[in-house]
Amino acid sequence: TQLLEQSPQFLSIQEGENLTVYCNSSSVFSSLQWYRQEPGEGPVLLVTVVTGGEVKKLKRLTFQFGDARKDSSLHITAAQPGDTGLYLCAGELTRFQKLVFGTGTRLLVSP
Amino acid sequence: GAVVSQHPSWVICKSGTSVKIECRSLDFQATTMFWYRQFPKQSLMLMATSNEGSKATYEQGVEKDKFLINHASLTLSTLTVTSAHPEDSSFYICSASAGAIYEQYFGPGTRLTVT
Numbered sequence: 668t669q670l671l672e673q674s675p676q677f678l679s680i681q682e683g684e685n686l687t688v689y690c691n692s693s694s695v696f697s698s699l700q701w702y703r704q705e706p707g708e709g710p711v712l713l714v715t716v717v718t719g720g721e722v723k724k725l726k727r728l729t730f731q732f733g734d735a736r737k738d739s740s741l742h743i744t745a746a747q748p749g750d751t752g753l754y755l756c757a758g759e760l761t762r763f764q765k766l767v768f769g770t771g772t773r774l775l776v777s778p
Numbered sequence: 779g780a781v782v783s784q785h786p787s788w789v790i791c792k793s794g795t796s797v798k799i800e801c802r803s804l805d806f807q808a809t810t811m812f813w814y815r816q817f818p819k820q821s822l823m824l825m826a827t828s829n830e831g832s833k834a835t836y837e838q839g840v841e842k843d844k845f846l847i848n849h850a851s852l853t854l855s856t857l858t859v860t861s862a863h864p865e866d867s868s869f870y871i872c873s874a875s876a877g878a879i880y881e882q883y884f885g886p887g888t889r890l891t892v893t
Contacts (some may be wrong), residue, residue: 698880709782709871709884710822755821759880764827765812767851771821 670694671707671758671769679775680746688741688754688772696758699732699739700766713741746776781805782874784885791862791892799857799888801872807852808874812882813845816869828855863890 671692680686690699698717702710714723714725716739723730727750729742739756756769781804791797801811810829814822826842828834828849835841844866846858855874859866869889873882 700880702884706890707869707887709784709873711884715880749818757822761879764810764879765824766879767824768814768822773819 671756671765673754673756673769673772676736677773677775679777681766682747682776682778683745684776685748686774688743688774690739690741690756690769692737692758694758694760695736697736697761698759699736700757700759701730701739701751702755702757704755710755715742743774745776748776748778750774751776780883781871782808782885783882784870784888785847786888787886788889789891791890793863793892794861796858796860797862797890799870799872799890801857801858801874801885803853803857803874803883806874806876806883808855808876810875810879812873812875813847813855813857814828814871814872814873814885817881818869820867822871825857844853859890862890864892866890867892 674689695774700715701713704710714730719734719736721732727744754772757766783802785800804819813825816822824837826834826836828847830849830852841888849855850875865886869887874883
């Protein structure tokens with residue numbers, strides 16, 4: 668069973684639109700990361716959130732960690748073609764000393 | 779800082795042969811390294827965790843005799859796919875951590891194609 672479910676799985680939008688990607692679980696995580704991955708490359712870390720309810724902003728990207736530390740969201744404002752890629756959330760399971768990756772959201776932003 | 783390299787970046791091998799993939803932390807000492815596998819259009823799945831100088835811990839369903847992991851130094855871990863078959867074709871990604879599990883630095887990945 669997949670511990671972290673992301674939605675939507677695929678999103679195709681026009682440049683300038685806003686979007687939100689969700690990452691949900693029934694498990695509690697010590698921290699949660701968001702990554703972006705481009706084809707043929709490793710994932711690149713965007714942000715780490717560690718406190719329930721925490722909100723972090725990275726230019727046009729806003730990340731929120733749920734109060735119960737079971738879910739997270741990524742909101743992109745005024746999407747650009749350069750935002751195209753696979754977005755992955757990953758939760759830290761401290762007890763098991765590992766990260767669990769979400770199912771992934773593939774974003775395509777067209778000019 | 780915190781750069782992780784993988785070699786080779788891609789490899790094609792014949793069925794039945796073995797392939798070794800290297801993962802190096804270039805500018806820090808990695809106490810823990812992780813090996814992931816990613817199928818096309820899917821997410822990363824953890825295969826195993828290795829700590830320097832000790833045996834790797836494999837995830838459920840991963841054959842330890844098929845995917846041999848060695849972490850002989852604080853900057854190098856290797857994954858050897860033994861007797862490779864076409865179903866082993868995948869994108870293999872390593873990551874390295876100097877401490878906290880959530881602070882993993884990922885390599886660029888190695889694409890393995892078994893013919």
